[in-house]
Amino acid sequence: MSRLRVYARIARVLVVVALGLTMAGVFGLFERLGIAHSMVRRQRWSRFFMARLGNALPFRVTVHGELPKAPMLWVSNHVSWTDIPLLGMLTPLSFLSKAEVRTWPVAGWLAAKAGSLFIRRGSGDSQLIRKQMTRHLAQEHPLLMFPEGTTTDGRSLRTFHGRLLSAAIDSEVKLQPVAIRYLRDGELDSLAPFIGDDDLLSHLMRLFANDRGEVEIHLLKPIACEGRERAALAFEAQQAVQKALFGEVAKPAEPRRTGELIAA
Template sequence: MNRLRVYARIARVLFVVGLGLSMAGLFGIFERLGIAHSMVRRQRWSRFFMARLGNALPFRVTVHGELPKVPMLWVSNHVSWTDIPLLGMLTPMSFLSKAEVRTWPVAGWLAAKAGSLFIRRGSGDSQLIRKQMTRHLQQQHPLLMFPEGTTTDGRSLRTFHGRLLSAAIDSEVAMQPVAIRYARDGEIDSLAPFIGDDDLLSHLMRLFGNDRGDVQIHLLKPIDCQGRERAALAFEAQQAVQRVLFGDAPEARPVPLRPAIAA
């Protein structure tokens, strides 16, 4: 693909990012003036931005399944930073993100203004973030998290961690499993994954220097969380995603039972 076309594609993405910065800046001005903006409005504007960013990316997107009609905790496998705009354009929602993202130039500021929740790994703040997630869900705001805790190359699925799924149990909402798959020429896409020491500019150059890839987003059957154990929920969601992506499911592992409550 000629270099001029690559630069034109990148310029389109930069234009969309500029639009996002303008929107976030407007929110910032309103905050300084003491004008509050509800999470519902933030999520709607975030979806508006994500839809335009997703359309600027070099992918053909196909969505299978039905969007949930009520707020849920979405859980998805994680391959690339592009997962966020491609999933975020489906419906108004917030994201649970690693704390480092908040320090990223541009992206961190946009994420914070859009209502993202941030968690620092290994800092012992999982209880605090769980309470924030529970409050978020109880207020009927959809939330998406990546329970693998990291990105993969799309050829395997890591263990879904269940410690934060307690938020779905506590807030009595269902869980929406999502499987996202990137393909190119009928094979697993090797360009889309954003892993290791990859940097964003190099990743963009690789993506836009090639023809469009294909992305399949599968919205799977929601999982009822009421009265369930978080480990069981994590494993059930992982199995559902595994079946769609690779056609088989991992062997069952022991799941701790909730201790009986004395009468």
């Protein structure tokens, strides 16, 4: 692919990012003027932005399953930063993110203005974020988290950690398991994963220097949380995603209740 076409693709993404900055700037101005904006409005505008960013990325997206009609806690496997716009364009959502994202240039500011919740790993503030998540869900605002706590290369699934799933139990909403898979020429895509010491610019250059990849998003059967243990919920969601991605369920094991990592 010619360099000119690659740069044209990147320019399109930058135009969309500029749109997002403008939208976030308007929200910031209103905040300074004391004009409140509801989370519903923030989520709608976030979806508007995510849809345009997702369309600017070099992927063809196929969605399997039905979008939930009620607010839920979405739990998904995590392969790349592109998961966020590709999932965020499906419906108005907020995201649970690691605290470091808030300090990222541009992306952190956009995430904060869009209503993201941030958590610091190992900081002991899991109870605080759990209360924030519970309040968020109880107010009927959908929320998405990545319970693996990190990205993978898409060839395996890590343990789903259940500590923060208590928010779904407390707010009496269901879990919406989601499986996202990247393919290229019928095989698992090796370009899409954003792992290790990879940097965003290099990752973008690799993506845009190649033809479009395929993305499958599977919206799986919601899981009722009432009267359930969080570790059992995490394990059931992990099994559902494992089966959708690889056609097999995770090996039976006793769900962990202690020493769990906090998802980000």
